[in-house]
Amino acid sequence: MSVLPLVFTSGWASGINAYAVVLLLGIFGRTGLTDEVPAALQRTDVLIAAAVLFLCEAVADKIPYVDSIWDGVHTVVRPLTGAVIGALLAGQSGSLSDITAGAVGGTTALASHFVKAGTRMAINTSPEPFTNVAMSIAEDLGVAGLVTLAIFYPVPAAIIAGSLLVVGVAIVVFLWSRIRRFLRRRAQRREEKRLAAEAREVTGAPPR
Structure with a gap:
């Protein structure tokens, strides 16, 4: 089966929270729940680094204005992570070229990153901090849920990720x-x- 749906979903999720994607995929691979995850993402040092950075993002992402600064810093990190994960997944399965998978993962991550960053800019026009916290939690749960779904049911997960991306773009425009x-x-x-x-x-x- 083509790995493209998993690449697309992981790309979308990387644009929201790249460290969570690396951490989740690594854990799924280490626990033997899937054979789709390459060994590079299952390494102990990679998992530890992803966990530490995920905790940093979990804090920064809930503080008004700090979240937008964090998003600005990760304008390169998230798309690059999506591209690398896509290429690694393609190399693991052999059903899609590394270049194509990297392009899909990176482009999707860039699009979802801009949706996330744009939405946070709009939220930060409000002085109260509670919307930031609620949005951050919703994003983390969405990433965890879709990446998990993509491991077992990649096509439905990709359809949901694509729908969320379209809706997100429409919201940012609005x-x-x-x-x-x-x-x-x-x-x-x-x-x-x-x-x-x-x-x-x-x-x-x-x-x-």
Whole structure:
């Protein structure tokens, strides 16, 4: 059977939480629940690193504005992880070329990453922190559920992941006006800090 549905779903999940995907796939492989997971993802050092980074993301992802900074840092990490996982899965199964699988995994991860980052920007326009926490938990549960489903039922999981990606893009487009306000407000704060720093340098006043 083609590994493409699993590559697509893991790519979508990597765009949301790459470390969770690596951790889950590694655990599934180590416990013998599937033969689809390559040995590289089952290594102890890889699992430990993924677990530590997953815990870091679990905290950062629930703090307003910090989550957007974290997303910005992972604009390269998540698509790259999706591409690497896709290529490794293809090499393990032999039913799809590494280049094709890497392209599918990386592109899907990039798309879902932008949906996640855009949604968080819109959420951060609200001062309360509870929406961030709820969204983060929902994303983590979604990633865990879909990756698990993809191991045993890859085609239904890929269909769900594709549907979530389309819905997510539509939501980001709808919320784009809020996202633009968030970006303008953040740029304004940076400009105010820069002007304040310049004023302190001119007057010799101590930093506040």
